[in-house]
Amino acid sequence: MIPISPLSLRFSQIIICALLGIFASSIFAHGISGGDARFLNQNEGFHFFIYLYLGAKHMVTGYDHLLFLFGVIFYLTTLRSVALYVSLFALGHSITLIFGVLTDIQVNVYIIDAIIGLSVVYKAFDNLGGFERFFGISANNRSAVFIFGLFHGFGLATKLQEMTLSENGLLANLLSFNLGVELGQIMALIYLLLLLSISQRITDKPVFGISVNIILMAGGFSLTSYQLAHYFAA
Amino acid sequence: MHKTSESILSTGQLVLALIAALIVGVGLTVFVILPTERNIDSEGSDAISVVEIESTKTESVVQTEQEAVAPNFDALYIAIDPETTPAKVDEFGESLPVVVGANLRVHDIAYKSETINIQIDADAQVEYKAIMDTGEALLYSWEADGELYYDFHAHQENGNPQFWTRYSEGEGSADQGSIVAPYQGEHGWYWLNIAGKAVTVKLSVAGYYDRIKEIELKAAAE
Known part of the structure:
Protein backbone atom coordinates (compact mmCIF):
# COMPACT_ATOMS: atom_id res chain seq x y z
CA MET A 1 0.00 0.00 0.00
CA ILE A 2 1.05 3.56 -0.57
CA PRO A 3 2.59 5.50 2.26
CA ILE A 4 0.99 8.93 2.28
CA SER A 5 2.65 11.79 4.12
CA PRO A 6 0.60 13.86 6.57
CA LEU A 7 0.78 16.80 4.17
CA SER A 8 -0.56 14.89 1.20
CA LEU A 9 -3.12 13.28 3.48
CA ARG A 10 -4.52 16.68 4.35
CA PHE A 11 -4.48 17.70 0.69
CA SER A 12 -6.34 14.52 -0.26
CA GLN A 13 -8.90 15.15 2.42
CA ILE A 14 -9.61 18.60 1.04
CA ILE A 15 -10.03 17.21 -2.47
CA ILE A 16 -12.30 14.45 -1.25
CA CYS A 17 -14.50 16.80 0.74
CA ALA A 18 -14.88 18.92 -2.38
CA LEU A 19 -15.67 15.89 -4.54
CA LEU A 20 -18.17 14.53 -2.05
CA GLY A 21 -19.85 17.91 -2.08
CA ILE A 22 -20.11 17.91 -5.85
CA PHE A 23 -21.43 14.40 -6.08
CA ALA A 24 -23.38 14.15 -2.84
CA SER A 25 -26.69 14.79 -4.57
CA SER A 26 -26.22 11.88 -6.90
CA ILE A 27 -23.94 9.57 -4.97
CA PHE A 28 -26.40 6.69 -5.11
CA ALA A 29 -27.30 7.17 -8.74
CA HIS A 30 -25.89 4.75 -11.24
CA GLY A 31 -26.04 4.98 -14.98
CA ILE A 32 -27.35 8.13 -16.55
CA SER A 33 -30.43 9.29 -14.72
CA GLY A 34 -33.60 11.08 -15.76
CA GLY A 35 -32.53 14.70 -16.06
CA ASP A 36 -29.20 13.88 -17.70
CA ALA A 37 -30.86 11.44 -20.07
CA ARG A 38 -33.45 13.98 -21.13
CA PHE A 39 -30.75 16.57 -21.68
CA LEU A 40 -28.87 14.20 -23.97
CA ASN A 41 -32.05 13.34 -25.85
CA GLN A 42 -33.02 16.93 -26.44
CA ASN A 43 -29.71 18.52 -27.28
CA GLU A 44 -27.88 18.17 -30.55
CA GLY A 45 -24.29 18.98 -31.27
CA PHE A 46 -21.10 19.11 -29.28
CA HIS A 47 -21.34 19.71 -25.53
CA PHE A 48 -17.89 19.25 -24.02
CA PHE A 49 -18.59 19.99 -20.36
CA ILE A 50 -21.91 18.19 -20.22
CA TYR A 51 -20.40 14.96 -21.51
CA LEU A 52 -17.29 15.43 -19.41
CA TYR A 53 -19.50 15.81 -16.35
CA LEU A 54 -21.61 12.79 -17.28
CA GLY A 55 -18.54 10.62 -17.79
CA ALA A 56 -17.00 11.66 -14.48
CA LYS A 57 -20.27 11.30 -12.65
CA HIS A 58 -20.81 7.86 -14.08
CA MET A 59 -17.41 6.70 -12.91
CA VAL A 60 -17.58 8.25 -9.44
CA THR A 61 -21.09 6.93 -8.76
CA GLY A 62 -20.64 3.61 -10.58
CA TYR A 63 -19.91 1.34 -7.62
CA ASP A 64 -19.22 -1.68 -9.87
CA HIS A 65 -16.31 0.12 -11.57
CA LEU A 66 -15.10 1.38 -8.20
CA LEU A 67 -15.15 -2.07 -6.57
CA PHE A 68 -13.11 -3.49 -9.44
CA LEU A 69 -10.64 -0.63 -9.26
CA PHE A 70 -10.40 -1.11 -5.49
CA GLY A 71 -9.60 -4.80 -6.03
CA VAL A 72 -6.99 -3.97 -8.66
CA ILE A 73 -5.05 -1.52 -6.50
CA PHE A 74 -5.52 -3.37 -3.21
CA TYR A 75 -2.16 -5.12 -3.12
CA LEU A 76 -0.21 -2.70 -5.31
CA THR A 77 2.71 -1.19 -3.44
CA THR A 78 3.94 1.63 -5.62
CA LEU A 79 2.26 4.59 -7.29
CA ARG A 80 3.99 3.53 -10.49
CA SER A 81 2.20 0.17 -10.55
CA VAL A 82 -1.09 1.86 -9.68
CA ALA A 83 -0.57 4.14 -12.68
CA LEU A 84 0.28 1.16 -14.91
CA TYR A 85 -2.77 -0.94 -13.97
CA VAL A 86 -5.18 1.97 -14.02
CA SER A 87 -3.86 2.95 -17.47
CA LEU A 88 -4.42 -0.60 -18.73
CA PHE A 89 -7.95 -0.51 -17.32
CA ALA A 90 -8.55 2.91 -18.90
CA LEU A 91 -7.16 1.75 -22.26
CA GLY A 92 -9.43 -1.32 -22.19
CA HIS A 93 -12.65 0.50 -21.38
CA SER A 94 -11.88 3.41 -23.71
CA ILE A 95 -11.53 1.04 -26.68
CA THR A 96 -14.90 -0.65 -26.18
CA LEU A 97 -16.64 2.55 -25.09
CA ILE A 98 -15.67 4.38 -28.27
CA PHE A 99 -16.00 1.50 -30.71
CA GLY A 100 -19.14 0.18 -29.03
CA VAL A 101 -20.95 3.49 -29.51
CA LEU A 102 -19.49 4.33 -32.94
CA THR A 103 -20.27 0.93 -34.45
CA ASP A 104 -23.56 0.76 -32.53
CA ILE A 105 -22.85 -2.69 -31.12
CA GLN A 106 -25.87 -3.70 -29.03
CA VAL A 107 -24.99 -5.71 -25.96
CA ASN A 108 -27.50 -6.66 -23.28
CA VAL A 109 -26.87 -4.20 -20.44
CA TYR A 110 -27.73 -6.72 -17.69
CA ILE A 111 -25.38 -9.37 -19.09
CA ILE A 112 -22.54 -6.85 -19.38
CA ASP A 113 -23.17 -5.57 -15.84
CA ALA A 114 -23.26 -9.18 -14.60
CA ILE A 115 -19.85 -9.78 -16.21
CA ILE A 116 -18.60 -6.56 -14.58
CA GLY A 117 -19.81 -7.99 -11.26
CA LEU A 118 -17.86 -11.16 -12.00
CA SER A 119 -14.75 -9.08 -12.73
CA VAL A 120 -14.96 -7.90 -9.11
CA VAL A 121 -15.22 -11.53 -7.95
CA TYR A 122 -12.28 -12.47 -10.16
CA LYS A 123 -10.05 -9.71 -8.81
CA ALA A 124 -10.95 -10.36 -5.16
CA PHE A 125 -10.35 -14.11 -5.58
CA ASP A 126 -7.04 -13.35 -7.27
CA ASN A 127 -6.11 -11.07 -4.36
CA LEU A 128 -6.80 -13.96 -1.99
CA GLY A 129 -4.25 -15.98 -3.95
CA GLY A 130 -6.99 -18.24 -5.28
CA PHE A 131 -5.73 -18.62 -8.84
CA GLU A 132 -2.22 -19.30 -7.70
CA ARG A 133 -3.46 -21.93 -5.26
CA PHE A 134 -5.79 -23.71 -7.71
CA PHE A 135 -3.90 -23.40 -10.99
CA GLY A 136 -0.36 -23.11 -9.71
CA ILE A 137 0.11 -19.89 -11.63
CA SER A 138 -1.51 -16.54 -11.16
CA ALA A 139 -3.33 -15.30 -14.25
CA ASN A 140 -1.50 -12.58 -16.11
CA ASN A 141 -2.76 -9.63 -14.15
CA ARG A 142 -1.99 -7.06 -16.80
CA SER A 143 -3.97 -8.75 -19.54
CA ALA A 144 -6.78 -9.63 -17.09
CA VAL A 145 -7.16 -6.00 -16.06
CA PHE A 146 -7.07 -4.96 -19.73
CA ILE A 147 -9.66 -7.56 -20.79
CA PHE A 148 -12.02 -6.72 -17.93
CA GLY A 149 -11.45 -3.09 -18.89
CA LEU A 150 -12.92 -4.00 -22.29
CA PHE A 151 -16.08 -5.33 -20.58
CA HIS A 152 -16.38 -2.26 -18.37
CA GLY A 153 -16.15 -0.17 -21.56
CA PHE A 154 -19.08 -2.09 -23.07
CA GLY A 155 -20.97 -1.32 -19.88
CA LEU A 156 -20.24 2.39 -20.29
CA ALA A 157 -21.19 2.18 -23.98
CA THR A 158 -24.56 0.56 -23.28
CA LYS A 159 -25.35 3.34 -20.78
CA LEU A 160 -24.65 5.96 -23.45
CA GLN A 161 -26.52 4.00 -26.12
CA GLU A 162 -29.68 3.99 -23.99
CA MET A 163 -29.91 7.62 -25.04
CA THR A 164 -30.71 8.82 -28.54
CA LEU A 165 -27.37 10.32 -29.34
CA SER A 166 -27.34 12.73 -32.24
CA GLU A 167 -24.92 11.97 -35.04
CA ASN A 168 -23.97 15.62 -34.95
CA GLY A 169 -20.80 15.87 -32.85
CA LEU A 170 -21.00 12.22 -31.79
CA LEU A 171 -17.28 11.48 -31.76
CA ALA A 172 -16.38 14.72 -29.96
CA ASN A 173 -19.09 14.10 -27.35
CA LEU A 174 -17.93 10.53 -26.95
CA LEU A 175 -14.35 11.63 -26.39
CA SER A 176 -15.55 14.20 -23.85
CA PHE A 177 -17.50 11.48 -22.06
CA ASN A 178 -14.44 9.24 -22.13
CA LEU A 179 -12.24 12.01 -20.77
CA GLY A 180 -14.81 12.56 -18.03
CA VAL A 181 -14.68 8.84 -17.21
CA GLU A 182 -10.89 9.06 -16.79
CA LEU A 183 -11.17 12.20 -14.64
CA GLY A 184 -13.80 10.52 -12.53
CA GLN A 185 -11.53 7.52 -12.22
CA ILE A 186 -8.68 9.67 -10.95
CA MET A 187 -11.03 11.31 -8.43
CA ALA A 188 -12.21 7.90 -7.27
CA LEU A 189 -8.61 6.65 -7.10
CA ILE A 190 -7.62 9.45 -4.73
CA TYR A 191 -10.47 8.41 -2.48
CA LEU A 192 -9.63 4.70 -2.67
CA LEU A 193 -5.91 5.24 -2.09
CA LEU A 194 -6.68 7.37 0.93
CA LEU A 195 -8.98 4.65 2.24
CA LEU A 196 -6.23 2.05 1.81
CA SER A 197 -3.67 4.31 3.42
CA ILE A 198 -5.90 4.93 6.44
CA SER A 199 -6.66 1.24 6.80
CA GLN A 200 -2.93 0.50 6.71
CA ARG A 201 -2.43 2.87 9.62
CA ILE A 202 -5.10 1.06 11.59
CA THR A 203 -3.88 -2.48 10.92
CA ASP A 204 -1.29 -4.25 8.82
CA LYS A 205 -2.36 -7.76 9.76
CA PRO A 206 -2.92 -10.12 6.78
CA VAL A 207 -6.36 -11.04 8.12
CA PHE A 208 -7.53 -7.52 7.27
CA GLY A 209 -6.66 -7.91 3.57
CA ILE A 210 -8.27 -11.36 3.50
CA SER A 211 -11.48 -10.08 5.13
CA VAL A 212 -11.73 -7.09 2.82
CA ASN A 213 -11.26 -9.25 -0.28
CA ILE A 214 -13.84 -11.79 0.88
CA ILE A 215 -16.28 -8.90 1.38
CA LEU A 216 -15.28 -7.57 -2.05
CA MET A 217 -15.98 -10.99 -3.54
CA ALA A 218 -19.40 -11.05 -1.86
CA GLY A 219 -20.04 -7.60 -3.32
CA GLY A 220 -19.15 -8.91 -6.78
CA PHE A 221 -21.52 -11.87 -6.39
CA SER A 222 -24.21 -9.49 -5.17
CA LEU A 223 -23.79 -7.25 -8.24
CA THR A 224 -23.82 -10.27 -10.56
CA SER A 225 -26.91 -11.86 -9.06
CA TYR A 226 -28.67 -8.49 -9.04
CA GLN A 227 -28.03 -8.00 -12.77
CA LEU A 228 -28.99 -11.59 -13.57
CA ALA A 229 -32.24 -11.19 -11.62
CA HIS A 230 -33.07 -8.14 -13.75
CA TYR A 231 -32.01 -9.94 -16.91
CA PHE A 232 -34.40 -12.81 -16.24
CA ALA A 233 -37.16 -10.45 -15.10
CA ALA A 234 -36.91 -8.35 -18.26
CA MET B 1 4.98 -6.47 -6.96
CA HIS B 2 2.15 -8.27 -5.21
CA LYS B 3 2.06 -9.13 -1.58
CA THR B 4 -0.90 -11.44 -1.95
CA SER B 5 -2.05 -13.74 0.79
CA GLU B 6 -1.59 -17.02 -1.10
CA SER B 7 0.77 -18.37 1.52
CA ILE B 8 -1.82 -17.88 4.23
CA LEU B 9 -5.01 -19.43 2.87
CA SER B 10 -5.23 -23.18 2.29
CA THR B 11 -7.28 -24.67 -0.57
CA GLY B 12 -10.07 -25.51 1.87
CA GLN B 13 -10.11 -21.99 3.28
CA LEU B 14 -10.25 -20.54 -0.25
CA VAL B 15 -13.22 -22.75 -1.18
CA LEU B 16 -14.90 -21.79 2.09
CA ALA B 17 -14.26 -18.08 1.39
CA LEU B 18 -15.67 -18.46 -2.14
CA ILE B 19 -18.82 -20.23 -0.93
CA ALA B 20 -19.33 -17.79 1.95
CA ALA B 21 -18.95 -14.83 -0.41
CA LEU B 22 -21.38 -16.41 -2.88
CA ILE B 23 -24.01 -17.05 -0.19
CA VAL B 24 -23.63 -13.60 1.40
CA GLY B 25 -23.55 -11.80 -1.98
CA VAL B 26 -26.52 -13.57 -3.54
CA GLY B 27 -28.38 -13.50 -0.23
CA LEU B 28 -27.85 -9.75 0.02
CA THR B 29 -29.35 -9.30 -3.44
CA VAL B 30 -32.26 -11.70 -3.00
CA PHE B 31 -33.27 -10.86 0.57
CA VAL B 32 -32.28 -7.19 0.92
CA ILE B 33 -31.65 -5.32 -2.35
CA LEU B 34 -34.41 -6.71 -4.57
CA PRO B 35 -37.16 -6.50 -1.86
CA THR B 36 -36.07 -2.93 -1.04
CA GLU B 37 -36.22 -2.02 -4.70
CA ARG B 38 -39.73 -3.44 -4.94
CA ASN B 39 -40.79 -1.37 -1.92
CA ILE B 40 -39.37 1.77 -3.50
CA ASP B 41 -41.32 1.03 -6.66
CA SER B 42 -44.64 0.45 -4.96
CA GLU B 43 -44.51 2.93 -2.09
CA GLY B 44 -41.94 5.46 -3.10
CA SER B 45 -43.83 8.33 -4.66
CA ASP B 46 -47.13 10.02 -5.18
CA ALA B 47 -47.10 9.23 -8.88
CA ILE B 48 -47.01 5.56 -8.05
CA SER B 49 -49.94 5.87 -5.67
CA VAL B 50 -52.06 6.87 -8.66
CA VAL B 51 -51.11 3.59 -10.29
CA GLU B 52 -52.02 1.86 -7.05
CA ILE B 53 -55.49 3.32 -7.17
CA GLU B 54 -55.78 1.94 -10.66
CA SER B 55 -54.60 -1.51 -9.68
CA THR B 56 -56.89 -1.65 -6.65
CA LYS B 57 -59.78 -0.74 -8.89
CA THR B 58 -58.81 -3.34 -11.43
CA GLU B 59 -58.63 -5.86 -8.64
CA SER B 60 -62.08 -4.91 -7.43
CA VAL B 61 -63.43 -5.39 -10.97
CA VAL B 62 -61.89 -8.82 -11.17
CA GLN B 63 -63.33 -9.61 -7.78
CA THR B 64 -66.82 -8.45 -8.64
CA GLU B 65 -66.72 -10.40 -11.88
CA GLN B 66 -65.91 -13.50 -9.92
CA GLU B 67 -68.68 -12.79 -7.44
CA ALA B 68 -71.11 -11.87 -10.26
CA VAL B 69 -71.91 -8.53 -8.63
CA ALA B 70 -72.46 -5.27 -10.54
CA PRO B 71 -69.15 -4.09 -12.02
CA ASN B 72 -67.36 -1.01 -10.74
CA PHE B 73 -67.83 1.59 -13.50
CA ASP B 74 -65.27 3.94 -11.95
CA ALA B 75 -62.56 1.54 -13.09
CA LEU B 76 -62.77 2.79 -16.68
CA TYR B 77 -60.65 5.83 -15.92
CA ILE B 78 -59.23 7.82 -13.07
CA ALA B 79 -59.48 11.56 -12.55
CA ILE B 80 -56.65 13.62 -11.07
CA ASP B 81 -56.94 17.04 -9.49
CA PRO B 82 -53.80 18.96 -10.58
CA GLU B 83 -54.36 21.41 -7.72
CA THR B 84 -53.93 18.77 -5.03
CA THR B 85 -51.66 16.24 -6.75
CA PRO B 86 -48.02 17.10 -5.91
CA ALA B 87 -45.78 17.88 -8.86
CA LYS B 88 -42.68 15.72 -9.20
CA VAL B 89 -39.22 17.16 -9.68
CA ASP B 90 -35.95 15.36 -10.43
CA GLU B 91 -32.51 16.03 -8.95
CA PHE B 92 -31.92 18.82 -11.48
CA GLY B 93 -35.17 20.59 -10.59
CA GLU B 94 -36.79 19.57 -13.85
CA SER B 95 -40.40 18.50 -13.68
CA LEU B 96 -41.27 14.83 -14.05
CA PRO B 97 -44.58 13.44 -15.30
CA VAL B 98 -47.21 11.84 -13.10
CA VAL B 99 -47.93 8.59 -14.94
CA VAL B 100 -51.60 7.86 -15.60
CA GLY B 101 -51.60 4.47 -17.29
CA ALA B 102 -55.23 3.78 -16.39
CA ASN B 103 -56.49 6.36 -18.88
CA LEU B 104 -54.49 5.04 -21.82
CA ARG B 105 -55.63 2.29 -24.10
CA VAL B 106 -53.47 1.07 -26.94
CA HIS B 107 -55.36 -0.63 -29.77
CA ASP B 108 -54.02 -3.16 -32.23
CA ILE B 109 -56.69 -2.78 -34.89
CA ALA B 110 -56.93 0.06 -37.42
CA TYR B 111 -58.66 3.32 -36.58
Missing part, protein backbone atom coordinates in the same frame (compact mmCIF):
# COMPACT_ATOMS: atom_id res chain seq x y z
CA LYS B 112 -61.97 3.72 -38.40
CA SER B 113 -64.59 6.39 -38.78
CA GLU B 114 -67.84 6.58 -40.72
CA THR B 115 -71.11 8.45 -40.94
CA ILE B 116 -74.35 6.67 -41.80
CA ASN B 117 -77.72 8.24 -42.69
CA ILE B 118 -80.59 6.03 -41.58
CA GLN B 119 -84.23 6.50 -42.70
CA ILE B 120 -86.86 5.45 -40.15
CA ASP B 121 -90.52 5.48 -41.15
CA ALA B 122 -93.13 6.68 -38.68
CA ASP B 123 -93.50 4.19 -35.80
CA ALA B 124 -90.80 1.99 -37.32
CA GLN B 125 -87.68 0.72 -35.51
CA VAL B 126 -84.08 0.06 -36.49
CA GLU B 127 -81.00 -1.21 -34.73
CA TYR B 128 -77.37 -0.46 -35.58
CA LYS B 129 -74.45 -2.03 -33.75
CA ALA B 130 -70.68 -1.79 -33.70
CA ILE B 131 -68.89 -5.13 -33.44
CA MET B 132 -66.24 -4.57 -30.80
CA ASP B 133 -63.75 -6.61 -28.83
CA THR B 134 -63.24 -6.23 -25.07
CA GLY B 135 -61.52 -2.96 -24.24
CA GLU B 136 -61.99 -1.37 -27.66
CA ALA B 137 -63.14 2.23 -27.66
CA LEU B 138 -65.76 4.02 -29.71
CA LEU B 139 -66.72 7.68 -30.05
CA TYR B 140 -70.24 8.34 -31.29
CA SER B 141 -72.63 11.11 -32.09
CA TRP B 142 -76.11 10.90 -33.59
CA GLU B 143 -78.66 13.49 -34.57
CA ALA B 144 -82.21 13.08 -35.89
CA ASP B 145 -84.75 15.47 -37.39
CA GLY B 146 -87.47 14.14 -35.07
CA GLU B 147 -88.11 12.58 -31.68
CA LEU B 148 -86.87 9.01 -31.12
CA TYR B 149 -86.86 6.51 -28.30
CA TYR B 150 -83.34 5.11 -28.04
CA ASP B 151 -81.78 2.21 -26.18
CA PHE B 152 -77.99 2.21 -26.26
CA HIS B 153 -77.07 -1.33 -25.30
CA ALA B 154 -74.93 -4.39 -26.01
CA HIS B 155 -75.16 -8.16 -26.49
CA GLN B 156 -72.64 -10.89 -26.87
CA GLU B 157 -72.42 -11.87 -30.52
CA ASN B 158 -73.10 -15.59 -30.13
CA GLY B 159 -73.53 -15.85 -26.40
CA ASN B 160 -76.36 -16.15 -23.94
CA PRO B 161 -79.38 -14.36 -25.54
CA GLN B 162 -80.75 -13.62 -22.07
CA PHE B 163 -77.71 -11.56 -21.14
CA TRP B 164 -77.45 -7.98 -22.30
CA THR B 165 -76.19 -4.69 -20.91
CA ARG B 166 -77.40 -1.13 -21.31
CA TYR B 167 -75.35 2.04 -21.52
CA SER B 168 -78.36 4.40 -21.56
CA GLU B 169 -81.92 4.81 -22.79
CA GLY B 170 -84.20 7.78 -23.32
CA GLU B 171 -86.20 9.92 -25.69
CA GLY B 172 -84.68 12.67 -27.77
CA SER B 173 -83.28 13.70 -31.12
CA ALA B 174 -79.52 13.63 -30.39
CA ASP B 175 -76.92 11.96 -28.20
CA GLN B 176 -73.14 11.78 -28.12
CA GLY B 177 -70.43 10.15 -26.08
CA SER B 178 -67.94 7.36 -25.95
CA ILE B 179 -67.72 3.80 -24.68
CA VAL B 180 -65.12 1.15 -23.94
CA ALA B 181 -66.53 -2.29 -24.68
CA PRO B 182 -66.85 -4.37 -21.47
CA TYR B 183 -66.91 -7.62 -23.48
CA GLN B 184 -66.74 -8.88 -27.05
CA GLY B 185 -70.04 -8.34 -28.84
CA GLU B 186 -72.47 -5.94 -30.51
CA HIS B 187 -72.61 -2.47 -29.00
CA GLY B 188 -75.10 0.04 -30.39
CA TRP B 189 -78.50 1.65 -30.73
CA TYR B 190 -82.09 0.57 -30.97
CA TRP B 191 -84.21 3.46 -32.28
CA LEU B 192 -88.00 3.62 -32.31
CA ASN B 193 -89.54 6.48 -34.27
CA ILE B 194 -92.02 8.29 -32.01
CA ALA B 195 -92.10 11.50 -34.06
CA GLY B 196 -95.24 10.54 -35.97
CA LYS B 197 -93.43 11.12 -39.29
CA ALA B 198 -90.45 9.70 -41.18
CA VAL B 199 -87.15 10.66 -39.54
CA THR B 200 -83.52 10.58 -40.72
CA VAL B 201 -80.81 9.78 -38.18
CA LYS B 202 -77.26 10.83 -38.96
CA LEU B 203 -74.95 8.48 -36.99
CA SER B 204 -71.22 9.22 -36.80
CA VAL B 205 -68.83 6.75 -35.20
CA ALA B 206 -65.08 6.68 -34.89
CA GLY B 207 -62.57 4.57 -33.05
CA TYR B 208 -61.60 0.94 -32.75
CA TYR B 209 -64.26 -1.51 -33.83
CA ASP B 210 -64.59 -4.30 -36.35
CA ARG B 211 -67.56 -3.01 -38.36
CA ILE B 212 -71.01 -1.43 -38.10
CA LYS B 213 -73.92 -3.66 -38.92
CA GLU B 214 -77.67 -3.28 -39.11
CA ILE B 215 -79.53 -5.75 -36.90
CA GLU B 216 -82.64 -7.26 -38.48
CA LEU B 217 -85.59 -6.80 -36.17
CA LYS B 218 -88.18 -9.53 -36.45
CA ALA B 219 -91.40 -7.87 -35.38
CA ALA B 220 -92.66 -4.34 -34.91
CA ALA B 221 -92.71 -2.83 -31.43
CA GLU B 222 -95.86 -3.63 -29.47
